[in-house]
Amino acid sequence: MVDVAVELAGVFFKNPVLSAASELVFDGPSAKKMVKAGVGGIVTKTFTTSPEFRIRLRPYQFPLARFDSALKKSGSFHSLASPHVQKMNLVMGENIPEMAHICKDNKIPLIVSFYERPHDLTSWKRVAKGFERAGAEMLELNFSSPTMKGELEKSLGSSFKIIESIEKFSHIPFGIKISPMMEPLIDAVKGWKERGISFITAHNAPSGIYIDVEAEVPHGAPAIGGYLIGRPFLPISLARVVQILKTIEIPVVGVGGIFTGKDALQYLLCGSSLVQVATAAYIEGTGVFKKINQEIIFWMRRKRYSSISEFRGKVLQKIVPSAELKMKERFPYALPPESPYIPKIDHRRCIICQTCCRSCFYEVLHLKKGKIGVEKDRCWSCGLCVGICPEKAITLVDKKTGKIIWKGHGLALPFS
Ligand SMILES: Cc1cc2nc3c(=O)[nH]c(=O)nc-3n(C[C@H](O)[C@H](O)[C@H](O)COP(=O)(O)O)c2cc1C
Known part of the structure; x- marks a missing residue:
């Protein structure tokens, strides 16, 4: 009841x-x-x-x-x-x-x-x-x-x-x-x-x-x-x-x-x-x-x-003040190519609508030989492409370990 x-x-x-x-x-x-x-x-x-x-x-x-x-x-x-x-x-x-x-x-x-x-x-x-x-x-x-x-x-x-x-x-x-x-x-x-x-x-x-x-x-x-x-x-x-x-x-x-x-x-x-x-x-x-x-x-x-x-x-x-999150940030001043996370494309889900390519002002995502490709060294680890993909085909992953950082819903891993 x-x-x-x-x-x-x-x-x-x-x-x-x-x-x-x-x-x-x-x-x-x-x-x-x-x-x-x-x-x-x-x-x-x-x-x-x-x-x-x-x-x-x-x-x-x-x-x-x-x-x-x-x-x-x-x-x-x-x-x-x-x-x-x-x-x-x-x-x-x-x-x-x-x-x-x-x-x-x-x-x-x-x-x-x-x-x-x-x-x-x-x-x-x-x-x-x-x-x-x-x-x-x-x-x-x-x-x-x-x-x-x-x-x-x-x-x-x-x-x-x-x-x-x-x-x-x-x-x-x-x-x-x-x-x-x-x-x-x-x-x-x-x-x-x-x-x-x-x-x-x-x-x-x-x-x-x-x-x-x-x-x-x-x-x-x-x-x-x-x-x-x-x-x-x-x-x-x-x-x-x-x-x-x-x-x-x-x-x-x-x-x-x-x-x-x-x-x-x-x-x-x-x-x-x-x-x-x-x-x-x-x-x-x-x-x-x-x-x-x-x-x-x-x-x-x-x-x-x-x-x-x-x-x-x-x-x-x-919910905590953003200042508290900043104090704990592990990569406070990282710049590409040192930024920690990158997008990973699930090509089975991707319909090549190129929404991510248009939205990424860092020019990380490009159409290459009929597929969306990722230029890892340009990425700022921002997460925009993950959230904006209409097919949920992108996740943000740790560059070194491949661990999923954010799937586009719920809390991102570093904040959870
Ligand atoms: C047409 C209209 C008339 C309203 N009149 C009052 C009012 O007389 N007093 C008041 O405190 N709020 C008034 N409000 C504000 C609402 O009570 C509410 O606080 C505000 O619109 C945000 O909620 P909502 O997004 O559900 O509309 C009015 C809102 C609308 C749309």
Whole structure:
């Protein structure tokens, strides 16, 4: 039996895949849709009292799929989505109680996302208490909005005050959602943890802009907007999650670029407690939540895991600072022809597509008499040809012993 349930700060989640703060959920009907989609918990769209933050430009969603297949595949889009536009009294009086009721009936936690003006502590406290009374089980303070991010860059002081005052007033767990550009990352997370947050949600997507070269104008709207990266955001967000978890013991909710079970598993293996998904649901539909969960379950069955805690963080222990690897490097200054490893071609697998020849700027690989040949003395032992070969026909081997150094997957031998 596989059990994918997760507990975080005393709150129980049926499975680890939540809908991330976005237009996916802002009222009762949208919460119902997410329940049907099989999410383990719901994070609402960010709400706020301040009218200046609620201004919604129209149109505001500009997918990039038309431009080329790479952008289509990566699910990238440019968005000017701002916090939810409805007034707070309506949100507090109708939307939240309705969502809370639906979530309670279906045993799914409701996490409400919000932010207020950075220095208006009274609003932060009042709104946090209001959401708690209206039925929220957890709060996600959105510190990733451009206003909050700007404030945090000036000083962490106001964020500490916000947390301290909510901690005094609130009876439900609350966490912080951060931007992937948040600096100083570790000082901030340490300070927030000391002041009482229960979790960190990492991350909101970075902002960007895309130019329609044919029309010679910005795509959709002439302004920098959010969520531009899509699936390629995963390694960037995950690296920062690793940075946090390597230095601070705090539950992290991993977000960014998750489209598949394998994507979600990367965050869990690195120690995330839960994951959240937004873009994939916009691009592939809400069926993506069940698909991700199923893929996690199939993987766990295959690996004979019966609960997430059995593998959570397993990979985190294996990740070390690159400086540590450099200290142990056996061939720090080797140049060709002294570099230690060379590619070995499996001619039974090689289809002579010459991808390796085109990619090797050291000119190690050449087509010679109908076969790919290796000029050993030019090789820098970099491994690019191994990873780039579409037929898995190249391995990196020790020049002297012939021992396999890297097969194109898993850890390379010197680092394992
Ligand atoms: C259209 C859209 C609207 C979003 N709105 C919010 C929001 O209101 N508050 C928030 O904290 N994050 C918001 N996000 C960010 C997501 O919650 C998530 O952090 C980010 O998109 C990275 O995850 P993903 O790659 O799964 O999309 C939004 C994302 C998208 C795509």
